[in-house]
Amino acid sequence: xxxxxxxxxxxxxxxxxxxxxxxxxxxxxxxxxxxxxxxxxxxxxxxxxxxxxxxxxxxxxx
Amino acid sequence: xxxxxxxxxxxxxxxxxxxxxxxxxxxxxxxxxxxxxxxxxxxxxxxxxxxxxxxxxxxxxxxxxxxxxxxxxxxxxxxxxxxxxxxxxxxxxxxxxxxxxxxxxxxxxxxxxxxxxxxxxxxxxxxxxxxxxxxxxxxxxxxxxxxxxxxxxxxxxxxxxxxxxxxxxxxxxxxxxxxxxxxxxxxxxxxxxxxxxxxxxxxxxxxxxxxxxxxxxxxxxxxxxxxxxxxxxxxxxxxxxxxxxxxxxxxxxxxxxx
Amino acid sequence: xxxxxxxxxxxxxxxxxxxxxxxxxxxxxxxxxxxxxxxxxxxxxxxxxxxxxxxxxxxxxxxxxxxxxxxxxxxxxxxxxxxxxxxxxxxxxxxxxxxxxxxxxxxxxxxxxxxxxxxxxxxxxxxxxxxxxxxxxxxxxxxxxxxxxxxxxxxxxxxxxxxxxxxxxxxxxxxxxxxxxxxxxxxxxxxxxxxxxxxxxxxxxxxxxxxxxxxxxxxxxx
Numbered sequence: 001x002x003x004x005x006x007x008x009x010x011x012x013x014x015x016x017x018x019x020x021x022x023x024x025x026x027x028x029x030x031x032x033x034x035x036x037x038x039x040x041x042x043x044x045x046x047x048x049x050x051x052x053x054x055x056x057x058x059x060x061x062x
Numbered sequence: 063x064x065x066x067x068x069x070x071x072x073x074x075x076x077x078x079x080x081x082x083x084x085x086x087x088x089x090x091x092x093x094x095x096x097x098x099x100x101x102x103x104x105x106x107x108x109x110x111x112x113x114x115x116x117x118x119x120x121x122x123x124x125x126x127x128x129x130x131x132x133x134x135x136x137x138x139x140x141x142x143x144x145x146x147x148x149x150x151x152x153x154x155x156x157x158x159x160x161x162x163x164x165x166x167x168x169x170x171x172x173x174x175x176x177x178x179x180x181x182x183x184x185x186x187x188x189x190x191x192x193x194x195x196x197x198x199x200x201x202x203x204x205x206x207x208x209x210x211x212x213x214x215x216x217x218x219x220x221x222x223x224x225x226x227x228x229x230x231x232x233x234x235x236x237x238x239x240x241x242x243x244x245x246x247x248x249x250x251x252x253x254x255x256x257x258x259x260x261x262x263x264x265x266x267x268x269x270x271x272x273x274x275x276x277x278x279x280x281x282x283x284x285x286x287x288x289x290x291x292x293x294x295x296x297x298x299x300x301x302x303x304x305x306x307x308x309x310x311x312x313x314x315x316x317x318x319x320x
Numbered sequence: 321x322x323x324x325x326x327x328x329x330x331x332x333x334x335x336x337x338x339x340x341x342x343x344x345x346x347x348x349x350x351x352x353x354x355x356x357x358x359x360x361x362x363x364x365x366x367x368x369x370x371x372x373x374x375x376x377x378x379x380x381x382x383x384x385x386x387x388x389x390x391x392x393x394x395x396x397x398x399x400x401x402x403x404x405x406x407x408x409x410x411x412x413x414x415x416x417x418x419x420x421x422x423x424x425x426x427x428x429x430x431x432x433x434x435x436x437x438x439x440x441x442x443x444x445x446x447x448x449x450x451x452x453x454x455x456x457x458x459x460x461x462x463x464x465x466x467x468x469x470x471x472x473x474x475x476x477x478x479x480x481x482x483x484x485x486x487x488x489x490x491x492x493x494x495x496x497x498x499x500x501x502x503x504x505x506x507x508x509x510x511x512x513x514x515x516x517x518x519x520x521x522x523x524x525x526x527x528x529x530x531x532x533x534x535x536x537x538x539x540x541x542x
Contacts, residue, residue, distance in 0.1 A: 003108060012115070013108065015179055018115055018118060018178060022118045022176070025172075026125070044288045044295075048291060051310040052306070059092065096382050196406075206484055207471060210472075211475055220538055223531060223538070231488075234492050235488070237492075
């Protein structure tokens with residue numbers, strides 16, 4: 001372990017803004033991307049089911 | 063073996079395979095990230111010249127590598143798709159593009175945050191950063207083209223040609239930018255100038271590289287499943303999927319008051 | 321060979337009937353070359369420094385403006401389909417169209433460039449190199465642009481998309497073209513840059529018609 005304290009770790013020898021700015025945005029982008037793909041899947045599923053339901057309904061009426 | 067490969071070339075067969083595989087890649091990515099960050103943030107010593115600021119390389123270098131690897135992967139799938147006329151190849155190319163673009167952006171972002179404390183400027187026109195910027199534009203162009211074309215098959219093929227043309231051009235672009243840069247000695251520094259890196263630092267960087275790779279694969283597999291669903295939505299096998307049936311039951315039950 | 325010549329003649333004739341399209345992109349070059357000094361300031365030392373870049377970027381943008389027209393009209397009236405169905409190799413016919421495009425949009429820029437270069441007080445040698453670099457470079461722009469034009473044929477928002485696609489690919493030509501002039505100005509000699517440009521033209525001339533033809537077929541079959 002090379003850090004003497006949490007504060008040292010957060011400060012990163014004065015470069016804290018840059019280091020955590022990099023890591024932070026990276027984590028943020030990855031989190032957003034994961035949310036995005038999950039949402040895309042949910043949308044795909046709902047689009048398919050809506051079309052299927054509409055299809056079955058139209059068949060029932062005709 | 064070849065027969066097996068062509069079996070999975072059909073979206074219907076690839077869909078469940080991707081579904082089984084992506085969690086493994088996600089788990090690997092997580093484990094490797096934890097290990098890599100542990101090494102990089104808690105074991106690797108302070109750099110003699112750059113203090114603690116150098117630790118940005120543990121994300122900057124991996125995302126830069128991956129932005130290039132992913133583009134090559136896209137070109138590979140494009141070549142496959144144009145040669146064998148398989149639908150899945152085009153879907154894989156499109157599944158990879160967003161992750162690649164995001165990595166290219168992160169490379170530029172982390173590069174800027176590294177450059178500011180080290181050389182005093184948020185941006186320097188060094189050969190690598192400039193090439194990365196152009197790579198980012200290539201990604202955006204690819205995504206723009208495939209989204210603008212309505213016909214999915216045409217989008218696949220056009221995207222495939224663009225990815226191949228881009229991949230062939232990337233070395234030319236890199237070489238020309240390097241040439242351009244050395245003749246204009248503005249910031250004559252290289253981002254990965256290794257005053258031989260400590261063993262631990264290199265190790266952590268490589269582990270993080272593989273970690274991001276696993277992440278990219280996991281995401282691409284997950285994303286291609288959604289693409290397959292949309293493209294194949296008029297087929298029976300999609301209608302028979304358990305997740306689709308479950309949702310259809312729900313919808314039908316809820317909306318049956320006709 | 322006769323099909324090639326026929327296509328070139330045809331495209332030239334058609335374009336010259338609608339002269340304003342040709343003239344507008346040339347005019348664009350002139351205007352851009354005048355706008356930059358207005359934006360930068362009249363200090364001649366500065367302008368001499370930035371002249372190669374400005375003139376080259378101006379030529380690049382002007383050349384890019386006219387790319388959309390390369391295949392669009394033929395696509396719209398069905399001629400392109402006939403070309404694809406004809407016994408002639410589509411790549412060969414596409415090469416003819418690219419040549420015609422260059423004659424209409426690239427060559428005028430090459431001829432204009434030395435005159436505009438005078439506005440930036442470039443030396444005679446620099447003007448020579450500028451002209452030569454554009455003479456070698458503008459065909460590359462037409463060749464690479466053709467692939468982009470073929471890919472975006474009939475696509476919504478095609479023109480802007482075309483620019484987005486093609487600009488990154490233009491970077492090598494720009495770097496070596498403008499770089500040639502700068503090398504001449506700084507006394508280093510432009511032969512290396514011009515050789516690379518020549519190599520780019522050759523490679524593009526071999527690959528681009530084929531890639532463009534493949535892209536056109538994709539656009540035609542949908």
